[in-house]
Amino acid sequence: MVNLVHGDGAEIGRAALSHRELAAVHFTGFTATFRHVWHTVGTVGTNIDSHRDFPRLVGETGGKDHPSADAEALAVACVRGAYEYQGQRCAAP
Secondary structure (H helix, E strand, O other): OOOOOOOOOHHHHHHHHOOOOOOOEEEEEOOHHHHHHHHHHHHOOOOOEEEEOOOOEEEOOOOOOOOOOHHHHHHHHHHHHHHHHHOOOOOOO
16 A cells, blocks of 8 residues: 655654654655654664564755755856756756
């Protein structure tokens, strides 16, 4: 089963990441948040025994939240991303 869950991250995370039946997480977002997911699920060994199997974690992070990000280049990319390809790109902001 695949679920796409929208809502308050902290509230959803508490319920989903600790659930025994959690099989996988595919996360896109801030690096610090994915680090929290990684530690909460227990891939570092602390909580792994609470899951039925070994949950698979995939994280696409960084870039826009990095201190070295070029704000002007990001603004241009956001405008271009909003209007090029009529929004048919997974990378569209």
